[in-house]
Amino acid sequence: MARKPHKKSRLGCVECKRRHIKCDEGRPTCGNCNISRRACSYASMISEAHIILEQFPRNSRSAGKADKQRPSDSPTPSQAGSGSDIDSPPVNALHLELFHHFVQDLSVSLGLDRIVSGNRAIGLMGSMLAAPYLMDQILAFSALHLSILRRDQQKHYKYHADQLQTHAISALNSLKLEVNPENCLPLFIFASCLANHTLCEKLVFRADSFDDFLDDFVQSLHLHRGIRAITSQSWHFLLETPLKDTLRKSGQALDDGPPGDECLELLSLVDTTVSDPATRDTYRQAIESLQKTLNANRVLSPELSAMSLVISWPVMIPPEYSDRLAERRPEALVILAYYATLLHMHSTIWLFGDSGEYILRSVNAYLGNAWEHWLRWPNEVLRIYSASPQASEMRTSADLTSTPGA
Structure with a gap:
């Protein structure tokens, strides 16, 4: 039987194109490169994106063309790896579906319906439509959400989420923007959406090990560091946008939450056992930021929904904490376990799924019994929530069972 000619992917990684093989594009590092231990162009794309985000305020303005064409055709089920006989819709119809889903459903999940209305909503929508890189990322985020909601079409929507995000990052990288009053809002929304999209992928579609x-x-x-860079250096611009009230009230909610003591024991352990002053200060900042989120969690408000609360911690932590976590420092892993609570x-929030329980159990197994006293409070929370009839009912509810695990 004659071999069916291979249809080249327009967005496959460089190494797979060179070797004339089909690229598994649905991963940060494609499967072929991962198996053969080759350098993969996809692996560096997200890293490049966060560098670009952090450098926005320092970049000089470029007159490059803003628009970046979206994919002009949908993959067949075999190209998308869907494993089903569901044909992909035409691109224009798919984009309309994704945009409609964002406006009608995902915006409610993100709390946009509560924080913007009337003229402010029109202004926000205008900012989205005026920035093609943002529109591609919004469509990508919408596709990611649908990949979780519609499990029978999960690979189909996940494929388009990856493709649209690739176009969004490429379009943004070509602009070399400088933050100004006109673009600060779309840049902020893009950075937030990209960071949350990536966080969901890491939590819900997590790696095997x-x-x-x-x-x-x-x-x-x-x-998330990119969000912090844009927010801190363009705050005066953002306070003139439709999100000004939300930004002020959410910051106030984090500062004014009723004080709690969940992290006091951890702070004491860090102070008495971590000898390096710089590392100790990094841990203290991460823990104090986490205590703020736990305080606010007791009095959630329309200005600070549960979803925005949980994703606020990665924005607030010092950059050095992620370095300590990358080094697998035990104290950094314990702080991660506290966040996992x-x-x-x-x-039940689609962005997180069962990732909290996974992280808690994994940190326990990774550190072993010697660190059991450091993990006392997270393990107590895990025990209470796992034994609670209400928690059990929540775990079997429709919105959670539609969320894929590892």
């Missing part, structure tokens, strides 16, 4: 998961999670922390408390 805990070591690989940690590497991926650190990568997502780097992207928040993920576990909100496991």
